[in-house]
Amino acid sequence: VEEQYRQAQKMEALGQLAGGIAHDFNNLLTVIGANAAFLDQAIAADDARHTDVDEIRGAVARAGALTRQLLAFSRRQPFAPRELDLNDVVQGAESLLRRVLGENIELVTRLADGLPAIVADRGQLEQVLLNLVVNARDAMPDGGRLEIATFAAADGGVTLRVRDSGVGMSAETQSRIFEPFFTTKEPGKGTGLGLSTVYGVVGRLGGRIMVESAPGRGATFTIQVPPPTAAPAAPAEAQDETGPSAG
Numbered sequence: 448v449e450e451q452y453r454q455a456q457k458m459e460a461l462g463q464l465a466g467g468i469a470h471d472f473n474n475l476l477t478v479i480g481a482n483a484a485f486l487d488q489a490i491a492a493d494d495a496r497h498t499d500v501d502e503i504r505g506a507v508a509r510a511g512a513l514t515r516q517l518l519a520f521s522r523r524q525p526f527a528p529r530e531l532d533l534n535d536v537v538q539g540a541e542s543l544l545r546r547v548l549g550e551n552i553e554l555v556t557r558l559a560d561g562l563p564a565i566v567a568d569r570g571q572l573e574q575v576l577l578n579l580v581v582n583a584r585d586a587m588p589d590g591g592r593l594e595i596a597t598f599a600a601a602d603g604g605v606t607l608r609v610r611d612s613g614v615g616m617s618a619e620t621q622s623r624i625f626e627p628f629f630t631t632k633e634p635g636k637g638t639g640l641g642l643s644t645v646y647g648v649v650g651r652l653g654g655r656i657m658v659e660s661a662p663g664r665g666a667t668f669t670i671q672v673p674p675p676t677a678a679p680a681a682p683a684e685a686q687d688e689t690g691p692s693a694g
């Protein structure tokens with residue numbers, strides 16, 4: 448509990464810092480990009496330096512993508528929790544997820560019948576699914592199998608399980624995956640923000656996330672979402688994000 452709380456505070460602080468830096472950085476990128484475009488026009492068509500300018504513009508584009516991700520991570524998006532059916536969210540995202548996974552990864556969904564409703568923000572749940580699926584894809588460069596399953600939990604809540612047949616993780620990696628900016632991916636491929644975002648969303652739902660993995664044995668992420676509390680959710684307009692519950 449203590450550890451969860453510390454993690455939440457660390458994320459909050461890092462999120463604010465990242466957001467501030469990303470915003471200013473983005474303005475600087477605009478200047479670099481505009482000047483590169485100007486140079487591109489200023490030099491003759493057959494000038495070999497077009498390659499250099501293209502490199503600058505490519506780097507600007509990649510840096511822009513990174514800052515957008517940072518901004519999305521730190522932004523306090525309007526949080527609109529509603530009663531919804533998790534199966535519905537999975538089914539709605541399925542075609543997008545298939546496209547993300549590509550042809551070499553088989554996607555299997557096993558959705559439980561009679562799943563109780565949960566109270567959550569649909570967009571955030573979609574983001575959770577997308578982040579887990581992107582990671583699973585990256586863990587299966589030679590193809591494999593991804594299973595997304597839902598279960599009714601004994602406490603009246605629901606469980607979401609995402610299991611892949613990918614490269615898996617060492618215990619040491621597992622202990623750090625929810626830290627903001629922790630990544631084992633090559634520069635430009637990973638930001639290390641995916642799972643910390645997932646962690647934040649699950650925390651706001653009062654839920655828990657667990658991982659089971661071993662090198663070469665795939666990875667299983669299990670998210671438990673508690674049943675809606677007796678008290679009705681606050682109106683969406685007035686709701687502000689709060690940190691992960693300490694429970």
Ligand code: ADP
Pocket residue numbers: 578582583586611613614615616620624625629630631632636637638639640641642643665666
């Ligand atoms: P990123 O994807 O940008 O690296 P994440 O926070 O989403 O950031 O993930 C952090 C790290 O957790 C990844 O770099 C990877 O080492 C590990 N990881 C996450 N999901 C999986 C998975 N399904 N299989 C193996 N490793 C994973």
